[in-house]
Amino acid sequence: MSKYWSSMVNRTDPYVPGEQVYHTKMIKLNTNENPYPPAESVIKAIQDELGDSLRLYPSPTVDDLKERIAQLNNVNKENIFVGNGSDEVLAFSFMAFFEPGKKILFPNITYSFYTAYAKLFNIPYEEVELNKDFTLNTSSFHHSKGGVIFPNPNAPTGILLPLDQVEEILVHNSEKIVIIDEAYIDFAKESAVQLIHKYPNLLVIQTTSKSKSLAGLRVGFAIGNHELIEGLEKIKNSFNSYTIDRLAMRGAIAAIDATNYYDEITDKVIKTRNWVSTELVKLGFQVLPSQANFVFISHQRISGEQLYVKLKENGILVRHFAKKPIENFIRLTIGTPQDMEFLIDKLINIVDSG
Ligand SMILES: Cc1ncc(COP(=O)(O)O)c(C=O)c1O
Numbered sequence: 001m002s003k004y005w006s007s008m009v010n011r012t013d014p015y016v017p018g019e020q021v022y023h024t025k026m027i028k029l030n031t032n033e034n035p036y037p038p039a040e041s042v043i044k045a046i047q048d049e050l051g052d053s054l055r056l057y058p059s060p061t062v063d064d065l066k067e068r069i070a071q072l073n074n075v076n077k078e079n080i081f082v083g084n085g086s087d088e089v090l091a092f093s094f095m096a097f098f099e100p101g102k103k104i105l106f107p108n109i110t111y112s113f114y115t116a117y118a119k120l121f122n123i124p125y126e127e128v129e130l131n132k133d134f135t136l137n138t139s140s141f142h143h144s145k146g147g148v149i150f151p152n153p154n155a156p157t158g159i160l161l162p163l164d165q166v167e168e169i170l171v172h173n174s175e176k177i178v179i180i181d182e183a184y185i186d187f188a189k190e191s192a193v194q195l196i197h198k199y200p201n202l203l204v205i206q207t208t209s210k211s212k213s214l215a216g217l218r219v220g221f222a223i224g225n226h227e228l229i230e231g232l233e234k235i236k237n238s239f240n241s242y243t244i245d246r247l248a249m250r251g252a253i254a255a256i257d258a259t260n261y262y263d264e265i266t267d268k269v270i271k272t273r274n275w276v277s278t279e280l281v282k283l284g285f286q287v288l289p290s291q292a293n294f295v296f297i298s299h300q301r302i303s304g305e306q307l308y309v310k311l312k313e314n315g316i317l318v319r320h321f322a323k324k325p326i327e328n329f330i331r332l333t334i335g336t337p338q339d340m341e342f343l344i345d346k347l348i349n350i351v352d353s354g
Contacts, residue, residue, distance in 0.1 A: 017031065021317060029317060029333040031319070032184070033210070034293065036213055042255050044254070045250040049246050049247050050247070054246060057241075058249055060237070062244050066082060068256045068257070075193070075223060078229060079196060079223055079225070079226060081221060081233065082220075082243075085219065087220065090179075090181065091117055092236055093232065096228075097228070098118075104147045104148065104149065105147075105149075106149045109130050109134065110150060111151050111155045136165070138165045144176050147177040148173055148177075148179070150180065152180050152182055153187070158291060158294055158296055159290070163190055177203060178199075178202055179204075181205050182204055184291070187292050204224060205221070206221055208220070208252050212252075214251060219252040272336070272337050276344065279340075280347070283351050284299060285299050286299070293334045297329060301354050302351065303328055304329050307350065316346060318333075319331040
């Protein structure tokens, strides 16, 4: 606390990111990073950009990257906004589309940055309870006063809301913005992007952090009606003209071009997810049906906290949220098949002795 802080600082409740461990042999399954490296062409593109050009500011309009994202998604450049990770795109979206005084809706079990942004920007919110099976109860998202936001697949559950139900939420909020945070959509392959022409109130947000193995580069983007994009540009240009640096821009373009490589590693992650889900069920775990690059699991006999601690003692870092009603769950990022075999081996011992 300081007497010099503004009321904005005083009302913050900052997001706490998963632990980062450097220079250790821990198997890191706690922040949903991709276990495979970025495509070689991405590294080369970044290396090629390293040099005298760094003297110059990067493009404030990020046109080349927008062009590529637009082509890939069958939309126009005017439908694309690019930001420094999807977290920044989310923050700008809260500023651009949500109003202090008008309550927004998001699930009670979801990405915890939403409450952090709502508090920061003074936006009232309601955390809508999920169904008992952790699916979204779509009718409770009808007729929001201030808008709706949720991840699809949801985090940390991994559960995907089918597109017809996404549409139902859009139809019943036609005067308000519905933001679908598709950070993990490439592991599910049913994006709402195809709906942006039908629903001018839809904003889809994606990232290169997960399926493109580029969490360290910080590139996220939004796809939506050109008026929404213009709103985001106004916020961004009132804040920082250059949120995407030269290396990030080149790297992200190369990643979008390396379709074959990324299709291949995404398939591997999905196969490993399916394998590990089956193995976990055999060990008595409840495994929520995930369409993401992580699984959310619990065990009747061992608490979430114990699982977290015991796995850490065995060199495996996972994510535990000490929050009701998910305190008995842990979230495991899908690693390589070797990582997952090691994990299952350790869990066999933990379950046996638990
Ligand atoms: C649901 C969700 N949205 C957004 C993000 C942020 O991703 P980025 O690295 O693009 O900022 C994450 C990261 O874990 C996430 O889980």
